[in-house]
Amino acid sequence: xxxxxxxxxxxxxxxxxxxxxxxxxxxxxxxxxxxxxxxxxxxxxxxxxxxxxxxxxxxxxxxxxxxxxxxxxxxxxxxxxxxxxxxxxxxxxxxxxxxxxxxxxxxxxxxxxxxxxxxxxxxxxxxxxxxxxxxxxxxxxxxxxxxxxxxxxxxxxxxxxxxxxxxxxxxxxxxxxxxxxxxxxxxxxxxxxxxxxxxxxxxxxxxxxxxxxxxxxxxxxxxxxxxxxxxxxxxxxxxxxxxxxxxxxxxxxxxxxxxxxxxxxxxxxxxxxxxxxxxxxxxxxxxxxxxxxxxxxxxxxxxxxxxxxxxxxxxxxxxxxxxxxxxxxxxxxxxxxxxxxxxxxxxxxxxxxxxxxxxxxxxxxxxxxxxxxxxxxxxxxxxxxxxxxxxxxxxxxxxxxxxxxxxxxxxxxxxxxxxxxxxxxxxxxxxxxxxxxxxxxxxxxxxxxxxxxxxxxxxxxxxxxxxxxxxxxxxxxxxxxxxxxxxxxxxxxxxxxxxxxxxxxxxxxxxxxxxxxxxxxxxxxxxxxxxxxxxxxxxxxxxxxxxxxxxxxxxxxxxxxxxxxxxxxxx
Amino acid sequence: xxxxxxxxxxxxxxxxxxxxxxxxxxxxxxxxxxxxxxxxxxxxxxxxxxxxxxxxxxxxxxxxxxxxxxxxxxxxxxxxxxxxxxxxxxxxxxxxxxxxxxxxxxxxxxxxxxxxxxxxxxxxxx
Numbered sequence: 001x002x003x004x005x006x007x008x009x010x011x012x013x014x015x016x017x018x019x020x021x022x023x024x025x026x027x028x029x030x031x032x033x034x035x036x037x038x039x040x041x042x043x044x045x046x047x048x049x050x051x052x053x054x055x056x057x058x059x060x061x062x063x064x065x066x067x068x069x070x071x072x073x074x075x076x077x078x079x080x081x082x083x084x085x086x087x088x089x090x091x092x093x094x095x096x097x098x099x100x101x102x103x104x105x106x107x108x109x110x111x112x113x114x115x116x117x118x119x120x121x122x123x124x125x126x127x128x129x130x131x132x133x134x135x136x137x138x139x140x141x142x143x144x145x146x147x148x149x150x151x152x153x154x155x156x157x158x159x160x161x162x163x164x165x166x167x168x169x170x171x172x173x174x175x176x177x178x179x180x181x182x183x184x185x186x187x188x189x190x191x192x193x194x195x196x197x198x199x200x201x202x203x204x205x206x207x208x209x210x211x212x213x214x215x216x217x218x219x220x221x222x223x224x225x226x227x228x229x230x231x232x233x234x235x236x237x238x239x240x241x242x243x244x245x246x247x248x249x250x251x252x253x254x255x256x257x258x259x260x261x262x263x264x265x266x267x268x269x270x271x272x273x274x275x276x277x278x279x280x281x282x283x284x285x286x287x288x289x290x291x292x293x294x295x296x297x298x299x300x301x302x303x304x305x306x307x308x309x310x311x312x313x314x315x316x317x318x319x320x321x322x323x324x325x326x327x328x329x330x331x332x333x334x335x336x337x338x339x340x341x342x343x344x345x346x347x348x349x350x351x352x353x354x355x356x357x358x359x360x361x362x363x364x365x366x367x368x369x370x371x372x373x374x375x376x377x378x379x380x381x382x383x384x385x386x387x388x389x390x391x392x393x394x395x396x397x398x399x400x401x402x403x404x405x406x407x408x409x410x411x412x413x414x415x416x417x418x419x420x421x422x423x424x425x426x427x428x429x430x431x432x433x434x435x436x437x438x439x440x441x442x443x444x445x446x447x448x449x450x451x452x453x454x455x456x457x458x459x460x461x462x463x464x465x466x467x468x469x470x471x472x473x474x475x476x477x478x479x480x481x482x483x484x485x486x487x488x489x490x491x492x493x494x495x496x497x498x499x500x501x502x503x504x505x506x507x508x509x510x511x512x513x514x515x516x517x518x519x520x521x522x523x524x525x526x527x528x529x530x531x532x533x534x535x536x537x538x539x540x541x542x543x544x545x546x547x548x549x550x551x552x553x554x555x556x557x558x559x560x561x562x563x564x565x566x567x568x569x570x571x
Numbered sequence: 572x573x574x575x576x577x578x579x580x581x582x583x584x585x586x587x588x589x590x591x592x593x594x595x596x597x598x599x600x601x602x603x604x605x606x607x608x609x610x611x612x613x614x615x616x617x618x619x620x621x622x623x624x625x626x627x628x629x630x631x632x633x634x635x636x637x638x639x640x641x642x643x644x645x646x647x648x649x650x651x652x653x654x655x656x657x658x659x660x661x662x663x664x665x666x667x668x669x670x671x672x673x674x675x676x677x678x679x680x681x682x683x684x685x686x687x688x689x690x691x692x693x694x695x696x697x
Contacts (some may be wrong), residue, residue, distance in 0.1 A: 355658060356658045359660070359680040360585055360679070364587040366680065371595070374685070403681070419662075
């Protein structure tokens with residue numbers, strides 16, 4: 001602070017008055033809640049004290065960033081009007097060099113101000129005083145005066161600088177306060193946010209914990225299922241590498257998990273169809289990995305498997321794709337089918353033996369009857385011929401029943417081999433009718449075929465299978481029609497395929513028998529009465545055979561009014 | 572000479588069936604020789620050189636498939652007419668026999684005896 005020593009009373013009173021100004025300004029500042037108010041009050045106090053009619057505040061640290069504020073002070077309305085007028089008509093900006101000098105030197109500066117017009121006499125001097133903060137100047141006070149100033153006394157300058165410093169510090173404090181408040185507010189917000197975040201995090205952790213335990217439960221559950229499966233389970237990746245195996249898989253393959261996991265499936269297991277080893281290309285796993293389709297290998301596929309230890313067994317399995325981003329691997333569920341295979345083979349050999357052992361005595365009976373009828377043992381009388389006829393029909397029925405049973409056994413065991421050929425259904429039907437001529441003649445039954453011969457397509461089926469189906473249906477119709485009855489065979493091409501129907505005017509099917517008509521060994525009461533020696537196998541076999549080629553079989557009938565049997569052949 | 576061309580060898584273990592063949596074929600003036608098992612059958616094919624062989628499949632000592640297979644290995648009998656008359660009716664049996672070179676495959680139980688005789692006559696005449 002610059003203080004000159006008082007030399008006389010006048011000077012003492014001057015200093016006192018200036019100190020009062022400082023006190024006034026300090027009080028004004030202290031009482032102000034906001035910097036703007038403090039600035040306004042200080043400006044007014046200085047203006048009044050110095051009799052400088054107009055005061056104005058700029059804020060900023062250099063001329064370049066100096067901002068003119070709306071803080072003004074006017075001693076009188078008139079003087080303000082004069083000032084405003086001249087200000088509006090001329091350049092109002094303070095010279096940059098001057099401003100920088102005030103800001104950097106922190107000294108009071110004044111200059112004659114080139115105002116125009118009326119005000120020229122009134123407002124010629126601009127006085128600048130710095131507003132000083134702790135570290136730097138924060139702005140400046142601008143005053144206009146009508147009186148020329150030769151010099152501002154050092155004591156006034158001191159007071160003005162002190163006043164500026166008071167204001168500067170106040171502004172800084174307020175800024176700091178504001179900043180602090182802001183910071184506190186921010187910290188508070190931050191705290192709230194943190195609190196929310198931590199709460200959210202806790203919730204997530206809790207959820208995750210719940211999820212983890214639920215996952216663990218599910219995993220345990222899944223593991224329990226996989227481990228207790230009676231089937232072997234292997235999971236492979238796209239390179240055939242085994243990535244998971246269950247205990248049953250270890251047992252069947254005679255390998256421990258350690259040797260299975262990571263091993264290449266094709267190295268651990270070799271596959272054979274019958275006796276021939278399957279090549280890489282025939283490998284069903286590769287198929288599933290490539291196409292994503294499920295592959296099922298059953299007992300009839302005749303696939304054998306050889307383990308590393310050289311053990312052979314018949315294998316049944318399902319290979320399903322493991323999907324992630326595309327097919328990422330395969331799940332293989334497999335069983336050792338050796339026992340089933342043995343059982344199957346026993347069943348097959350039973351079929352073969354039964355067919356042979358039962359047919360041989362039947363052949364003998366048939367041929368001797370035929371020889372007797374042919375007169376190879378001499379002529380027969382009427383009664384003898386009649387008796388021989390009875391034996392013959394018994395033998396024929398037994399042969400038919402045996403054949404049907406054998407065919408059925410083969411269909412059910414999947415052994416019936418199919419050799420498809422292109423079949424003209426009309427000529428095949430004619431051949432069958434020809435074979436049944438003796439039966440139709442005996443009952444005087446008329447058989448009519450209706451078909452569009454030109455447009456009926458040939459069917460791709462196994463000739464013996466389709467013959468058995470047609471034969472069985474026509475024989476049934478012949479058996480259950482009355483004498484002089486008629487049978488209508490219709491073969492039609494529909495968009496879905498061929499519909500073959502056989503209509504008779506026979507005894508028909510009673511309502512209560514309808515749901516059971518295709519059951520094995522089932523015979524309707526009226527049918528048993530009319531034809532006592534039926535086997536109840538014919539329609540059951542028909543349905544099995546038709547379904548084998550993907551067709552459907554059904555009937556329409558009313559008791560006493562005949563029946564129509566339909567079957568379809570998809571094209 | 573004409574008689575030998577009508578020689579038929581029946582390889583059949585079942586007495587009753589063999590008797591039917593014998594009666595029916597003799598009736599037609601055909602010379603019938605019989606073997607009761609596969610081994611005897613093969614020997615008689617070689618020694619008797621029949622024009623037609625009626626061969627059963629389920630036979631003692633050597634089954635019909637073996638008889639057929641071994642006979643076909645002998646160049647002289649490569650073209651000989653072998654008719655299978657068996658009660659093995661499964662398609663795979665039929666397929667196997669035909670592959671081995673059988674001329675016909677007949678399931679006895681499904682065949683009237685007269686049809687058997689007619690078939691034999693057809694092959695004897697060819």
